[in-house]
Amino acid sequence: MNPFSYGTIVKGEFFFDRNEELERIVSTLQGGNNLVLFAPRRFGKTSLVFKAMEVLEQQGYKCIYFDFFPVYSIESFAELFINAVRKKEANLNKFVQVLAELVKTIRPKLTFDGSGKAEFGIEFAENKVSASTIANLLDLPEKNAESRQKTIVIFDEFQEISKFDNIGFENLLRSRIQQQENVNYIFLGSKTHLLSDMFNNRNRAFYNSAFQIQLGALPEADTITYIKERFEKDSINITDESAQYLISQAGNIPYYIQLLASEVWQYSINTYNQISDEIIKICAEKIIFLKRDYYFELFDRQSVMQKQLLKALAIDGENIFSSAYLKKHRLSAASTVQKSASVLLENGIIERSGSSYFIGDPFFKKFIVNYAS
């Protein structure tokens, strides 16, 4: 079996490091505070929070994980949220009772299949779910909390709530949360600039409402050790220098390190027992080759200005609005670059870290350097 894993939440032996961050998350929640976890795409937020959930559940906390990514309407939020809370309740009848009392405009339905097993469903009493229904619904975890059992609600891809500005979701949620005694929250998401604004802008409801943790890259020395050990299990050697080369080819981003290492393992398993930089290079090229149609289409879809900026960012991303940068990369006015940068950020193609910008996918970056003209 391939010792590297990517594209899913990593657990068990596939997960390494993050001990300090894990302790910090756990202690913040134990202290009864809310927490927000920032990191660019694919740095390992969800996996880390799942690990924290395991620890907290062992200590008797009830953890409700809710992902905003599949939510496409306020009705779908209601349905998915109810189900996420229900999944954690052992007593279905009691849950139905609590829901019915709390939210009069949503009717729980219990049907029984042939074997007598209860199936849970809901019916909306309103044509359109109203803000007051959502306000009541947000208290569902609080109302279900057993006496003294603390509950933690994890909102993943939390920045997506801005889709529901029309019912003032952000303010609604903040006001409910403030009144709850048994529930604490972990917020995380991959659009760092949006999430950061929610928690750091004085005019926003969530301003200063949660302890903030910024997740960086995994420490290089630990990653090297991990890569070496994983290959060694199958009697494949890789030097520290080559492991370092692999990490740099993958832009030092956890997901892409696993993707490239997995490809290198696949390439070597029955043929080589020593990994060279050459093998790593071949595998990186192969990843780009396999994704070339997607990369081509993605690049082609950008405006002329966005393409120019992407080409410049593929080379360097520091001080991109300075006149030296604009001149060096033959870009037009700073205001135009600003506009292109915000579109690319919005679409998740580029990321910002402090004042520097970078292309999120290191293989797309190489594709731009090598092929895009």
Ligand SMILES: Nc1ncnc2c1ncn2[C@@H]1O[C@H](COP(=O)(O)OP(=O)(O)OP(=O)(O)O)[C@@H](O)[C@H]1O
């Ligand atoms: N601590 C870790 N140990 C090993 N691999 C990791 C670790 N953290 C992240 N990864 C790698 O990164 C991938 C993405 O992790 P995860 O989905 O948790 O990140 P994310 O930040 O939530 O991503 P997204 O922005 O797509 O939601 C994993 O599938 C795994 O390959």
Ligand SMILES: [Mg+2]
């Ligand atoms: Mg995630």
